[in-house]
Structure formats: structure tokens, C-alpha cells
Amino acid sequence: MFSEIKKSVLVSVWFMFLTFPIMVIKVNTIxxxxxxRWENLVLxxxxxxxxxxxxxxxxxxxxxxxxxxxxxxxxxxxYDNLIENKKVFIPIVAALIIFILxxxxxxxxxxxxxxxxALIYVVLGLGLNVVVGFAGLLDLGYVAFYAVGAYTYxxxxxxxxxxxxxxxxxxxxxxxLAGILLGxxxxxxxxxxxxxxxxxxxxxxxxxxxNWGEFTHGPSGVAGIDRPNFGFDLSIVGSINAIYxxxxxxxxxxxxxxxxxxxxxxxxxxxxxxxxxxACQAMGVDKTKTKLSAFAFxxxxxxxxxxxxxxxxxxxxxxxxxxxxxxxxxxxxVLGGMGSIPGVILGALILILLPEYxxxxxEYRMLIFGGSMVLMMVFRPQGxxxxxxxxxxxxxxxxxxxxxxxxxxxx
Amino acid sequence: MQPLLEINRLTMDFGGLRAVDNIDFNIYSKEIVALIxxxxxxxxxxxxxxxxxxxxxxxxxxxxxxxxNKKRVNxxxxxxxxxxxxxxxxxxxxxxxxxxxxxxxxxxxHCRTHANxxxxxMRNKRIVREEFESASYSYHILERVGLENFANEIAExxxxxxxxxxxxxxALATEPKFLLLDEPAAGLNPQETDNLxxxxxxxxxxxxxxxxxxxxxxxxxxxxxxxxxVMDYGKKIAEGLPxxxxxxxxxxxxxxxxxxxx
Numbered sequence: 166m167f168s169e170i171k172k173s174v175l176v177s178v179w180f181m182f183l184t185f186p187i188m189v190i191k192v193n194t195i196x197x198x199x200x201x202r203w204e205n206l207v208l209x210x211x212x213x214x215x216x217x218x219x220x221x222x223x224x225x226x227x228x229x230x231x232x233x234x235x236x237x238x239x240x241x242x243x244y245d246n247l248i249e250n251k252k253v254f255i256p257i258v259a260a261l262i263i264f265i266l267x268x269x270x271x272x273x274x275x276x277x278x279x280x281x282x283a284l285i286y287v288v289l290g291l292g293l294n295v296v297v298g299f300a301g302l303l304d305l306g307y308v309a310f311y312a313v314g315a316y317t318y319x320x321x322x323x324x325x326x327x328x329x330x331x332x333x334x335x336x337x338x339x340x341x342l343a344g345i346l347l348g349x350x351x352x353x354x355x356x357x358x359x360x361x362x363x364x365x366x367x368x369x370x371x372x373x374x375x376n377w378g379e380f381t382h383g384p385s386g387v388a389g390i391d392r393p394n395f396g397f398d399l400s401i402v403g404s405i406n407a408i409y410x411x412x413x414x415x416x417x418x419x420x421x422x423x424x425x426x427x428x429x430x431x432x433x434x435x436x437x438x439x440x441x442x443x444a445c446q447a448m449g450v451d452k453t454k455t456k457l458s459a460f461a462f463x464x465x466x467x468x469x470x471x472x473x474x475x476x477x478x479x480x481x482x483x484x485x486x487x488x489x490x491x492x493x494x495x496x497x498x499v500l501g502g503m504g505s506i507p508g509v510i511l512g513a514l515i516l517i518l519l520p521e522y523x524x525x526x527x528e529y530r531m532l533i534f535g536g537s538m539v540l541m542m543v544f545r546p547q548g549x550x551x552x553x554x555x556x557x558x559x560x561x562x563x564x565x566x567x568x569x570x571x572x573x574x575x576x
Numbered sequence: 577m578q579p580l581l582e583i584n585r586l587t588m589d590f591g592g593l594r595a596v597d598n599i600d601f602n603i604y605s606k607e608i609v610a611l612i613x614x615x616x617x618x619x620x621x622x623x624x625x626x627x628x629x630x631x632x633x634x635x636x637x638x639x640x641x642x643x644x645n646k647k648r649v650n651x652x653x654x655x656x657x658x659x660x661x662x663x664x665x666x667x668x669x670x671x672x673x674x675x676x677x678x679x680x681x682x683x684x685x686h687c688r689t690h691a692n693x694x695x696x697x698m699r700n701k702r703i704v705r706e707e708f709e710s711a712s713y714s715y716h717i718l719e720r721v722g723l724e725n726f727a728n729e730i731a732e733x734x735x736x737x738x739x740x741x742x743x744x745x746x747a748l749a750t751e752p753k754f755l756l757l758d759e760p761a762a763g764l765n766p767q768e769t770d771n772l773x774x775x776x777x778x779x780x781x782x783x784x785x786x787x788x789x790x791x792x793x794x795x796x797x798x799x800x801x802x803x804x805x806v807m808d809y810g811k812k813i814a815e816g817l818p819x820x821x822x823x824x825x826x827x828x829x830x831x832x833x834x835x836x837x838x
Contacts, residue, residue: 426697429696429707430691430706430710433675436672436674439674440671440674441672444671445683447627447629447654447655447658447663448658449655449684449687449750450687462693554676554730555679556676556728557711557728559678559728562712
């Protein structure tokens with residue numbers, strides 16, 4: 166305890182020293198006098214002392230055993246009850262779905278647009294989660310597939326007047342192909358090296374879009390893209406709502422599919438590849454196929470969402486597909502919890518909605534955003550909701566064996 | 577008698593270093609063979625060549641499928657080698673740490689199951705059954721090595737000895753004809769080693785698996801193996817029954833150094 170105080174005192178002295186010139190001395194250049202604002206020194210000293218003390222206290226608490234028990238109990242309360250106890254889980258999900266379905270009735274069109282964007286990012290996050298969270302392939306160029314999807318629909322619609330519903334599957338397929346295209350050269354790469362190559366791939370796609378003027382219309386982009394035709398005439402507001410519902414439907418499909426894959430032969434192979442590539446191959450998993458399928462499956466969702474994005478905004482240009490987008494999608498996955506589907510959904514909603522609703526504090530919002538990310542990574546590096554492995558019902562297996570033995574004995 | 581695994585003049589060069597030098601090696605059905613030698617003798621390199629981790633620079637490796645068919649293994653990818661029936665464990669345990677014990681073993685079932693990305697999404701009856709069968713098959717393997725109580729634990733949290741056994745269980749899930757164990761007893765206490773010996777013998781007797789093991793624990797090697805091959809500086813310096821190897825002057829020289837007075 167005493168050494169903690171000593172360290173915090175040192176920190177506060179250091180801060181007082183550092184900020185002394187700007188916080189204490191004020192030179193009045195007109196009267197050539199110096200104003201000494203000693204009260205600032207005291208404030209900074211006290212403030213940094215408390216902050217430092219709090220920081221250390223939290224850190225120590227995190228490290229101790231009691232904290233661990235407390236945390237386990239907390240995660241049991243929240244996670245197990247929320248996700249695993251069906252009595253709690255189903256009503257919550259039902260309430261959430263009803264809320265989302267009623268959303269356009271309750272809120273303004275502006276809110277619906279923001280929510281649609283957030284839901285698009287949920288799908289993108291879930292797609293990247295397959296590549297980064299499951300297969301452990303750090304992909305910094307994910308936005309490239311999003312761009313491929315968006316330009317697929319935009320250009321097909323612009324040049325051939327092809328409808329959204331035909332372009333959508335094409336966008337998904339082209340996204341998957343782009344994923345495989347990226348996958349081939351990086352089969353041998355891992356970790357940092359892979360990240361650099363994927364980063365390069367993302368930039369290549371963006372630069373091609375920007376500079377191949379005759380094909381992509383260059384930096385000025387493609388305008389006047391048709392909104393999807395939902396079979397009946399809609400006003401602009403109606404069409405925005407329809408897209409909102411469509412994206413929500415897509416979110417459900419994505420959750421359903423990624424959840425299925427997670428606990429399948431393919432999903433297990435992805436996770437095994439993340440855990441140990443060499444052992445994975447030695448156990449008979451085809452590395453090439455597994456990696457390419459992860460890239461392709463992840464990229465498909467980005468392709469779909471690209472087409473939806475183009476249809477929603479009716480205008481796209483390469484500026485929408487910068488590295489920053491990839492970074493945000495990656496942050497969604499990391500913040501939410503790598504490999505955790507509910508985590509990624511929560512992460513996407515927080516990361517996209519928070520900056521929007523923090524516009525009230527417009528000057529500070531990016532500061533709050535950045536600060537909360539730093540705190541998250543220090544105190545909960547595994548993400549908001551930690552991914553959990555499936556638990557198998559072992560009794561049924563022993564029981565089956567018993568039956569088989571009886572069958573064998575009787576026959 | 578025809579060997580099941582036939583290795584002729586296997587050579588592996590790393591630049592100017594010849595790590596494995598013209599090794600001939602045969603393994604017959606239901607046999608436990610030990611490969612011993614001082615550190616750096618090339619034992620693990622030999623393993624890596626056989627299991628496809630390295631591509632040998634010379635020689636041939638054949639797996640005899642039946643009396644007539646034999647398949648050349650050199651240069652096949654590790655997963656293809658595993659499909660042919662050669663499964664291995666690692667010197668430094670390489671489990672899938674974040675996955676459960678049962679899932680670790682289920683990865684071994686990967687090459688014997690068929691679900692692809694689309695059928696896994698559709699999850700029809702066949703896939704549901706395949707999933708259940710692969711889970712229950714894996715569970716039974718866990719029962720054989722005595723890990724069934726840990727089935728839903730995360731692999732990383734297992735005690736060291738259990739992790740070693742889990743590696744063997746995982747290899748067994750691939751339905752191997754040969755099991756290649758790289759120092760399976762390293763770091764185990766005497767009781768755990770005895771337990772391991774029982775497991776290996778059981779596999780040979782009940783599952784008809786031939787076992788090739790690298791081991792430094794001479795007590796275990798002498799107790800378990802029917803034949804011993806000794807390597808030093810990449811060459812095979814002796815081969816024979818445990819009793820013969822114990823007395824072999826070449827082997828003693830390799831392990832203890834030359835006696836200056838002699």
C-alpha cells in the first residue's frame with residue numbers, strides 16, 4: 166500500500182514537472198510580466214495522483230485471485246444466464262427483435278438510416294470474424310471485398326440496368342472470388358506478414374477503383390444507382406425502411422450461417438488452424454482448402470453488404486473504401502471479442518452508434534471513442550463477450566455406446 | 577514378410593548439412609519400434625520427412641496398402657500422409673490450446689469425414705449424423721486413454737501428463753495404421769510413464785497399430801520396444817533387439833563417448 170502511494174506520488178510529481186511550463190507560467194507579453202498560476206500545479210498534482218492511484222488499484226485488483234473469482238461469477242451471471250439459459254435468452258432476443266422491427270415506426274428516418282448502417286457493419290463484422298476470429302488470419306484489407314460488392318452492383322446497374330436482386334448474388338460470388346484471389350498468394354503467410362499483404366491488397370483495390378477511369382468512373386464515383394425494387398412502389402422513406410428491414414433480415418441470415426459453421430467440421434478446422442497450423446496439418450486438415458474457404462466465406466458477406474451499401478446510398482466512390490473502414494471493422498471484431506458472435510454484434514452496434522449519438526459532444530467524441538478503446542484493451546483484452554467453446558452432451562454418447570453394446574450382445 | 581512401411585535410403589540435406597543420411601527402415605504389422613540416439617542425431621528430422629513436414633532430398637518412403645498396392649509418400653502434404661494412415665505426435669506438445677479436449681480429438685476426425693461448407697450450412701440428416709458420430713467416436717477414444725472426464729475442458733487447462741495423452745488420442749482419431757510418437761514420455765513421472773506404456777501396448781494389441789517412437793527414457797524403451805534402431809549424426813549405427821542394443825559397442829560409444837584408455 167505504501168509503495169503504491171509512493172509510486173503515485175512520483176507520477177504526480179513527474180506530471181507537475183512536465184506541465185509546469187504550460188500550466189503554471191503565463192507570460193503577459195504586453196506588460197512583460199509573468200503570472201504564476203500555482204493553483205494549477207496543485208490541481209494537476211492532486212488529479213494525476215488520484216488517477217494514477219486508481220489505475221494501479223484497478224490493475225492490482227485485476228491481477229489478484231479474488232478479482233478472478235468475482236469476474237467468473239460476473240461472467241456466469243451475465244454470459245451464462247444471457248446466452249445459455251434459454252429462459253432468459255429467448256425473451257431478451259424476442260424483445261430485441263420486436264424493438265428492431267418496430268424501430269422505423271418509433272424513430273425518425275434519420276435514426277433508421279443510422280441503424281441500417283450499424284446493421285451493415287454487424288454483417289461486415291460477422292464476416293471478418295470468420296477470417297480473423299475463427300481462422301486467425303489477420304486481414305487488414307477486408308474493405309476491398311466490400312468495394313468489390315459495391316462496384317459490382319453500381320457498375321452493372323449503371324451500364325446494363327441490371328436489378329438489385331440479380332446483382333446481389335453476383336456481388337456475393339465476386340466477393341468470394343476476390344477472397345480466393347487474395348487467399349492464394351498469402352497461403353504461406355501468417356501474422357504480421359499476412360497483415361501487411363492484406364493491407365496492400367486493400368489499397369490496390371482502392372487505387373484501381375480510383376485510377377481506372379473508363380471502367381470505374383474514377384474518384385468521381387458512380388451516381389444515380391437504383392434503390393432496390395421491392396415489388397411495389399415506395400416513397401423514399403418507404404424505401405429506406407424497406408432496406409432497413411432487408412438488412413436486418415440479412416443480419417439474421419448471417420448469424421444463422423456463421424453460427425452453424427462455427428460448430429461444424431469446417432468451423433473446427435478454422436479454429437484449429439488458428440491455434441496451431443503445423444499440428445492442424447499433421448492431423449489431416451488440408452491447410453490450403455481451409456484457409457481459402459475462410460477467406461472466401463468471410464469475403465462473401467462483404468460482397469453482399471457492398472451491394473446493399475451501393476443501393477442504400479445510391480452513390481459510391483472510392484473514398485468510401487479506405488483503410489480506415491477496414492480498421493473500424495477490425496476494431497468491431499477485436500472489441501466485441503474475437504470469435505464470439507454475440508460479441509461482434511454488440512461491438513458493431515457500439516462502435517457505429519456511439520460516435521453518432523456522441524455528436525452532442527462533437528469536439529470530444531473521438532477522444533471519448535479512443536479513450537474507451539484504450540481502456541477496453543487494458544482491462545478486457547478478450548473483448549466485450551468472450552468467445553466460448555461448445556460443450557458437448559457427453560451422457561448421450563456414453564448412452565449410445567451402451568445401446569450399441571446391448572445391440573451387439575443381443576444380435 | 578512384407579513390411580507395412582518401407583523406407584529406402586532416406587536422405588535429408590539442409591544446405592550443406594546432412595541431417596538424415598541414407599536410412600533404411602522397415603516397420604511390420606503390429607510392431608513397436610523405438611528410434612533412439614543422442615541429441616541432434618536426426619531423429620525428429622527423420623520423423624518430419626516421413627510425415628510430410630519436410631520433403632526428403634533423397635530416398636523413398638512407401639506405405640503398403642495391401643499385398644499388391646504400395647503408395648509413395650515422399651513429398652505428399654502432411655494431411656495426405658495422415659490420410660494414408662500415418663499419424664504423429666509432437667516433441668513439444670502442440671495441442672489446439674483454446675479448444676476443448678473433445679474438439680481437439682474431433683479435429684483428428686476431419687480427414688475421415690466429408691461435410692463441406694455448403695452441406696455444413698444446410699445441415700441435413702447425413703451431416704447431423706456425421707457430426708454425432710465424429711463426436712462419439714472421439715469420446716470413445718478419450719475413454720481409451722482415460723480422459724473422458726476432461727472432455728469439455730479447455731485443452732490448455734489440462735495437467736501436463738494428460739496433455740501428452742490427449743496428443744495421442746488426437747492422433748488416434750485419424751484411424752492410423754502407424755503411430756509416430758516423438759518423445760511421448762518427456763516430462764512424465766514414472767507412474768505416468770507406466771500408464772503410457774500400457775496405452776501403447778493396448779493400441780498395438782487391440783487396434784493393430786504399429787508404433788514408432790523416439791524416446792530418451794531408456795527404461796521405457798527397453799520395456800516396450802521389440803526392435804530398436806539407433807541413429808547418430810544422421811546415420812543408422814545399429815539395429816536390433818533391446819538386449820543386443822544394450823551391449824552394442826557402437827551405441828555405447830555414441831552415448832558415452834570413446835574410452836581413451838581402450
